[in-house]
Amino acid sequence: MGLEFKKGVRRMEHWLTKRAYLTPDNIAIELSNGETVTFAKLYEKACEFASKIYTVHQDGHVAMLSNNSIDMAVAFWACTYLNVPVVFLNTRLTAVEWQTQCEDADVKTVICSDQYKEDTQQLTLKAYAFSEIHSFRPTECTLITDMDLDLVCSMMFTSGTTGRAKPVIQTYNNHWSSAIASALNLGLMSNDKWLACLPLFHIGGLSILFKSVIYGMPVYLLERFDEEKVHNALMDRNVTIVSVVAVTCSRLLERLADGYYPSSFRCMLLGGGPAPKPLLEKAKEKHVPIVQTYGMTETCSQIATLNEADALRKLGSAGKPLFSASLQIQVNNTRAKPNQVGEIVVKGPMVTTGYYRREQANKESFQNGWFHTGDLGYLDEEGFLFVVDRRSDLIISGGENIYPAEVEEVLLSFEGVQEAGVTAVEDSKWGQVPVAYVVTVNEMVTANQLLAHCREKLASFKVPKQLYFRDQLPRNATNKLQRHRLRS
């Protein structure tokens, strides 16, 4: 009644239903082959898909295993109409990794693109390919009309220093708040078209799907980063915004050569670490508007951004926290002074409500309402964020996160390996690649054996590019491995 009726509960008409009502004939998704789908059609397809998976999805969560496609977007929205959380699996992982993640996230059913149907036979779970589901008969079922924004919408895995990947909860409110905060930062133009070449199973990709529906904006969807396709889309397909990582950004600028993007192209959103100065200078010279960002799965993408105007003046900065987000540097749980390095902590409606069923991790990560990122950084006098070190020893290789502890665990599981340390080396193509240092009990263990073992257990991008045998590894007084000293 009046005063009370809205406290605590946050409901909203289903975004896709609403969008299909507001602008039915506008393009929702456009592919490089010219195929498009309107919001009305996307809505219709999602509802139909929902009525077809209704009987198979059972209780529990649904895992999604697919590369970017219209089918994947349809299947995702279908799940939202059934209020079923979607657990996104990285297609580059091994079946062993998928199995573990499905178990950790209470997945009962897997939905996959036809390409991965065979691979899913290694799982103990029932998996359905898109084409199978399309052939099902629709079931009479009630699709939700209002979203409860506090419910879980999606989960994505992220590791930490502990090795085992953790499922990050992303609520509808997280996604909503992220889309809104981004719009307040980048603006919202009626001709906007956002190119997505990051996988939808990463937050950098998925967040664009939400923006599309909430803003009423077309997504130009590519299956993966393809230099030629992205370049052509920027030149000829009226794309106004593209999300990239440093490696792909640099390749695009090289491809651009002596040309210029059309003036309607207004934002190259660069995530995953600061851009090197030569890249920024080149971008400036070519009038490419680079907006650097800092974000992570736990913040549902961007939480801080550096606008083009400050890019060279604040070289290496990730900018300022978005409207509605708060960010502090803390040292021993107190706020640091300007320029003092400490842990980056964040707060805001786009920040995850926690890791799924990881009480200990949640206890460690959330303190006094602040989410502790594990990243080190400082704020300068003007409040610009500088990230000094991403989450202790995180390796970012071509936009993918590699957690050394996870690779070390696999190495240590091989009989005869006593110690293992993994660290990054610079790589001109991928930015960074992992290399491993191991101590074995005798000389019977070979590098080839170890790498074969890794390839069996790990996604290929996580397999060390080099492997070195050592007598001992650098450790500190408390015997903690000092990964930054491995290479010396």
Next chain:
Amino acid sequence: MGLEFKKGVRRMEHWLTKRAYLTPDNIAIELSNGETVTFAKLYEKACEFASKIYTVHQDGHVAMLSNNSIDMAVAFWACTYLNVPVVFLNTRLTAVEWQTQCEDADVKTVICSDQYKEDTQQLTLKAYAFSEIHSFRPTECTLITDMDLDLVCSMMFTSGTTGRAKPVIQTYNNHWSSAIASALNLGLMSNDKWLACLPLFHIGGLSILFKSVIYGMPVYLLERFDEEKVHNALMDRNVTIVSVVAVTCSRLLERLADGYYPSSFRCMLLGGGPAPKPLLEKAKEKHVPIVQTYGMTETCSQIATLNEADALRKLGSAGKPLFSASLQIQVNNTRAKPNQVGEIVVKGPMVTTGYYRREQANKESFQNGWFHTGDLGYLDEEGFLFVVDRRSDLIISGGENIYPAEVEEVLLSFEGVQEAGVTAVEDSKWGQVPVAYVVTVNEMVTANQLLAHCREKLASFKVPKQLYFRDQLPRNATNKLQRHRLRS
């Protein structure tokens, strides 16, 4: 802890603090005399003002009595830093009306522009003029850093068919959600500048202050609608959006004559009833982008809008409900069919949480989570809203709401008046003006006496422009006054 830490509580860094941190040097407010104030300065002034009213505001709410000015904006933001709800008084009301509203809204202190200081001496409350407050010594006090979005930010009075004006509660979340929904509809351009010529004590004016701070956009603030000043601002001061009502819109188009607004001017946001066809046709011819809206104090401004593209195709429509808002037509609490006229009910985060201390009114207005507007309308097959009748007999005169019942009450309070009925007649300047029909016990009562009585009790825009004596007034079977039949 993780999963729980965000349920129910919605907090955000204070918007002005955050804005002053993000874009300190950008213009917050611009006046027609060229004076400007940046966000950093506005923040500084608001904090200073807060420290000066800290000791005088006591408990209870603060009433604001002022016409548009930078001081008024500063005083408003100052109150938000003290978490004191601001009750906006319409400067055009009489002291008697102010007094009643202050009592109804638990006001303990009045803040006014110097112009109204003398008038406030008729109130039983202590009132402070801006210049007095500026001369106070600042007090050491704690200003809030985080807003609790569920708290009351402001109150504005609105009447109903019952006559006595009711204080509408507007929470921070209402204002936030309104600003966001508007941005999702109109877009957000980096060069946006919004001209406010509606009073800040109306939601149509105040909502622009929030948009300014949340978007980081300058407001071009006029004390009142002044055809010449608005015209010049649109022509020469890079204004991109202006909020108007039908009367002012028509005067602006006349003033425009054979000219054209610059192409950067992108939106004439028209509230307070549908635009007549000749006006829309003229606007089209002059390339003036008119966006019609439907909204009210209880929805914190717009809740539905008709975009320019549909203006002539859907003549007379108020468009579709904004993203995040829901709207239905209900007949006997069930959803109406397309084209069926019923009551317009709305839901969404921008809808008031209720009338302050009006339990009965809240019981009547909120049913199953829907706010009943009292307005009649229908949705066509495509879902476009057509408002048939604003809140039983509401008169809108130059953008001001006049509730017949309130004027009738004043007429009836005069000795010798037996019955009174007030209705609207069309007026070329104000859109509508009120006229009165009265039945007296004998012929001793004159029109002049009655109008003098009205002028004493009512704001001048509410005083009937004509007064007719009748032997009886049209009533239905249950003896309810039929205002729509008064003129026949």
